[in-house]
Amino acid sequence: MEFIKPGINIDFLGKRKTAFILSTILIVSTIFLLIWRGGPNYGVDFSGGVLIQVKLDQKQAPSELKAALRSVDLQDSIIQEFGEEGQFEYLIRVRETDIELTGLSHKVKQALIAEFGQGVEMRRVEMVGPKVGEDLRQKALFAIFYAILFIAIYISGRFEFKWLMSIVMALSLAFVVYITSSFGMSVTWLIVLAMVVTLGLCWFLKLKYALGAIIALIHDVTITVGAFALTDREISLSIIAACLTIIGYSLNDTIVVFDRIRENLRRFRRRPFEEVMNLSINETLSRTILTSTTTLVVVLALFLLGGGVIHDFAFAILVGIIVGTYSSVFVASPVILIWESRFAKKTRGKASRKK
Secondary structure (H helix, E strand, O other): OOOOOOOOOOOOHHHHHHHHHHHHHHHHHHHHHHHHOOOOOEOHHHHOEEEEEEEEOOOOOHHHHHHHHHHHOOOOOEEEEEOOOOOOEEEEEEOOOOOOOOOHHHHHHHHHHHHHOOOEEEEEEEEEOHHHHHHHHHHHHHHHHHHHHHHHHHHHHHHHOOHHHHHHHHHHHHHHHHHHHOOOOOHHHHHHHHHHHHHHHHHHOOOHHHHHHHHHHHHHHHHHHHHHHHHOOOEOHHHHHHHHHHHHHHHHHHHHHHHHHHHHHHHOOOOOHHHHHHHHHHHOHHHHHHHHHHHHHHHHHHHHHOOHHHHHHHHHHHHHHHHHHHHHHHHHHHHHHHHHHHHHHHHHHHHHHHO
16 A cells, blocks of 8 residues: 555655754753753652552642641642543652551541542552662663664664674673773763763764664654653653653664665665665655554554553653654664765775775
8 A cells, every 4th residue: 555656756865954953952952851850750660759649529739739638748749630631630749768658548548538528539559669769760771772772783784784793882882881880870871871882883883774773763762751851741661661662663664764775775876875765765655654644543542542541651652653753764864874975985985096
């Protein structure tokens, strides 16, 4: 099935400067938001504390809930509305980790009943210790990093047949991570350093397809985190699962484009590299739009009708699909073009001078 007729010729790569400016603005805005808010808004899974979900029979302001919880010394809790409009559900997040969990649900319910009447229903009470939260946060960051690293190894072998170079990159990166972690560097900065080293190794070892894919994946995850920072949503274990899903989805779309580029480079050896890349993107455009649209419809249904429990997960996937489709065309492919125009030309110039 072809949504777009064959022969279409949209100059996607000609718009790469505009796309790079847009992506830069989004990434810089994400960094600014994270610095301004003091980092990501981690959920109880990662920060530790107690999470209480309650349902009332009428709408109440967070300030009124805080006032009601003063009798149980939870007036400093973070309170936000939860779930669909008209459900009157609230999340009460307590950052303290030394609270006695036994009987807490009953105390909170009685405090709310005393203030708002009998229409109070306790939905759940969860507690995560600070050590467990920190451990989960570290493992989540490493999960995203290792996913991107193994993707780089796979793409290098799959498209450039440089399995040895990929293994060298992995071993070099493992050595860098081991050395830097021995100095007590925080996990966040360790991951940032590892990403920079990965990109540098891809450039040095001439793994252009891996370079384009990694930059696109970092781009997608960063903008998704920025969307969460902008909407003040919590990042929990389910959101990490969503980020890994986004990585897989975006990679699948990127591989389709890369595969067509490689095929067309063999067929049209005398055509300019940019022209062949544009042709490849146009040839896969119908498939890209159809796949993204059908997936988007399903995720949109989850986002609108799935309820509060899956709402943030669906939101992350929704943003990831849009950004991932965009990055496959306007980020991953232009990176290969930039590499080819700068690095490959120098190689050809040296070869011609030797002759």
